[in-house]
Amino acid sequence: MKVFNEAIVKNTYKMSDAIQDIEQLFTDMDGIHLAQRTVIPTGDGAKSMLYMPCVHTGRQLGIVKITSITPENPQNGRPTTQGTIIVTDLETGEHVASLDGSYLTRLRTGALSGIATKYLSRENATILGMIGTGGMAFEQLLANIEVRDIDRVILYNPTISKAENFKSRVLEAFPNLTVEVVDDVKQLVEQADIINCQTQSAEPVFDADTIQLGTHINGIGSYRPDMKEIDNRILPRADKVFFDDIEGVKEEAGEIIEANEKGIFKFEDVDGDLKALSLNGTLQRTNDESITVFKCVGAAHFDLAVALGAYERLIQQ
C-alpha cells in the first residue's frame, strides 16, 4: 500500500481535475455500488468514527473513506475531522493506496459548488460573497474562481479576525483579487453575484429579504437536521433549486427539512440533482434576474470520483 499524504495529493490533484472527474462520473454511474454509511460513537457528544464504502465495478476500483470526528481537537491544535481514503484494486484484490481524505473531501465539496455555479450563476458574475471562512472555505473559493471570472471577494465571519486571516491567505494565493472583509453580512448580500455559505449555523446566516435579483447561492455548511444556514424563505422565490443528492438533502439538510415541514418549499419542488444539472450541460437560469440555489450535503459517489481521479494521476507519476 502506498501512502499519499495531503501535500502530495494537493500537489497533483487540483480543483479543475475534481470538477472534471465528478462530471465525468455522472456519465458513468451504472458501475457504482455503495453501502449505507456506518457510524460508531467513540466518546461524548459528536465524537465518532464514520465509514463510507463505495465501489465502481466498471472501473474495478473501490474506496472506503474513514473519518474520525474529534470535537475537542481544536483545543489541541488539531482538526475536528480527519479522513483517509483506502483504494482497492478490484482486478487483483490488492489494497493499493491510502490517500489523505481531508483535502479530497474539501476539494470535492468545492467542486460540487463549482459545478452548481457553472450551470446556475450569471455568466457575467464577478463578485463572490463568502459567509463563513473556516476549514472548508478555501476550496469553495477555488471552485468559484475556476468557473467564473471572479475579480472581487467579500468575506463575512462573526469573528472578524478569522475573516482577516482568511483574506491574507486568499491574497497570498491570488494577489490580483480584490478582497474585503465586512462586519455586516447585509453589505455582502447586497453586492455579491454569488453567495457561498459554509457555516455550521443553526440560524439563517443572511436575511432572504436582502437577496438581490440575479444572485446564485451555494449552501454547503448545513449537513445535519439541526443546522440551517440558508434562510429558507428564499426558496419559493428562486427560479431554480438544485440539490447535490436529493435523498441525502432530505435526511440531512436542516433548512430544507424545515422548509418542507412548514410547506415553504416541498422536497418535490426541487428542479433536480447535481447529476441532472451537469448532464444537461447548459446554463439553467431563466434570465439575469433569476435567483438560483444549490444545497449540498455530500455523498459517497462524489468521494469515489475524486479519490479514483487522484489515485490514477498519482500512480502515473
Add this chain to the structure above:
Amino acid sequence: MKVFNEAIVKNTYKMSDAIQDIEQLFTDMDGIHLAQRTVIPTGDGAKSMLYMPCVHTGRQLGIVKITSITPENPQNGRPTTQGTIIVTDLETGEHVASLDGSYLTRLRTGALSGIATKYLSRENATILGMIGTGGMAFEQLLANIEVRDIDRVILYNPTISKAENFKSRVLEAFPNLTVEVVDDVKQLVEQADIINCQTQSAEPVFDADTIQLGTHINGIGSYRPDMKEIDNRILPRADKVFFDDIEGVKEEAGEIIEANEKGIFKFEDVDGDLKALSLNGTLQRTNDESITVFKCVGAAHFDLAVALGAYERLIQQ
C-alpha cells in the same frame, strides 16, 4: 499513516501474543463497539468487498478490516482473500497505521483454536490431526503447538501433493516433529488426540462413528451456511461444545445450522462461547474419555484484539 506489511507484522507479532491478547480482551469487553459488517458485491459469484469496523473506547483505538474476495485470483497466483486493517487513534483522531490483515486474520483464527485446545483437549494430548492443509493451516498448527506438547502431526488433504508440500513446510519450521501424510482420513481420526479441520467442504470431512473417546475437535473451516465440514452427528456425543461467537455460528456455520434444524443438536445446547471458556480458565472436559468440540466462524472483536496488540508492539520498536 505507517504501513506494516506481512513480513514486519509476522516478525513482531506471534501466536503467543495473539492468544494472550484475545484472552486479555475477554476481561475488558465493555469498551468494544462494533457495527454490522458491510458487504458490497464487486463482480460475479463471491467476488466482493467486506468492511468490518470495531472500536475500543476504553483503549481509545479503533480498527476497520477491509477484505477483498477475488475468486479468480488463485489462477493468477494471487490469494483469494486479501485484508488490510486500518488503525485509528481515537485520542487524536489520526489514522495511524495500516497492518497486513491477511496474516493477522490467519493468526487470530489460529489463536481461537489455541484457546479452545488449551481449555478443552486432554492435557496429555500429543498427536495433532489436521484435515485440510490450505492457507489457514499453518497458524492452526502453531496454535495447537503453543498450548499442548504436540510431538506428532498427521495430515490429510484430498490432494495428497498439497499435504506433502505442507509437511515440508512444517518440518522446515519444526524439525523435531514427526509428520506424516495419510491417504485415508480414518487413519488420522483413529490416532489423533486433537483433530483440527480447516476446509471449505460442503460435506463432513470425517465420519463421527470413527471418532475415538478423548478426542478434541476444532472446526474453523465452515463459515457459510452451505459449508459443513464437521460431521454434526458427533455433537450429541460431545461432553462439551463451545462456539467462538454464538450469534455468528447461528448465522454462518453450515453444520451447526443443519444440526439445529434437524434437532441433532440445538443452538441452546451449546456450553458457551470462547469468552466464557477463557474467563473460566480451567480445563472444561469431564475426563480423559470426553469428546469435546469447538466451532469457530470469527468476529470483529477478535480482529480488534490482535490488531491493537500488533499495533502497540510495532510502534514500540
